[in-house]
Amino acid sequence: MYGKGLLEGLKITVGHLFGKTITQKYPEVKPNLPPCTRCFFELIEEKCIACGICANACPNNVIEVQSVRGEDKKRKLTGYKMELGYCLFCGLCVESCPTDALNFTQDFELSCYHRDNTVYYFVEGQTDENSVEDKVKKSEA
Numbered sequence: 001m002y003g004k005g006l007l008e009g010l011k012i013t014v015g016h017l018f019g020k021t022i023t024q025k026y027p028e029v030k031p032n033l034p035p036c037t038r039c040f041f042e043l044i045e046e047k048c049i050a051c052g053i054c055a056n057a058c059p060n061n062v063i064e065v066q067s068v069r070g071e072d073k074k075r076k077l078t079g080y081k082m083e084l085g086y087c088l089f090c091g092l093c094v095e096s097c098p099t100d101a102l103n104f105t106q107d108f109e110l111s112c113y114h115r116d117n118t119v120y121y122f123v124e125g126q127t128d129e130n131s132v133e134d135k136v137k138k139s140e141a
């Protein structure tokens, strides 16, 4: 029949007009991502024992852990850097962390213009462990 394809197309279009809305008004409304989404990282500094297992597990040498030995002989975290431009988001670092100090977050808005801005200092490298900051700092271009 002539126009059959047109009618079938219209049927699909009308069906979507009155069907359930599946689009999301991003960026006004943030999307509901699955819990397993791997976008960014969070380091819970208090939980980190500076063992370096995450850095050793990483196949791309994304992670750099700096630490000093305290008077109690335990390692204290003084720096934690990630070069996310090389990250595969494979999750080996998160899986290997023995204290659950490293986790994925759903913060996916990471686009930037300069490669230097893909370097993140979760703990800025310090020699004075008392002045370690616990904020995530994006490096300047």
Ligand code: SF4
Residues within 6 Å of the ligand: 057, 058, 059, 060, 061, 062, 063, 086, 087, 088, 089, 090, 091, 092, 093, 094
């Ligand atoms: S997700 Fe994979 S590639 Fe990225 S830092 Fe962790 S181990 Fe390395």
Ligand code: SF4
Residues within 6 Å of the ligand: 047, 048, 049, 050, 051, 052, 053, 054, 055, 065, 096, 097, 098, 099, 100, 101, 102
């Ligand atoms: S994040 Fe986990 S695996 Fe990495 S140094 Fe800290 S405690 Fe060790």
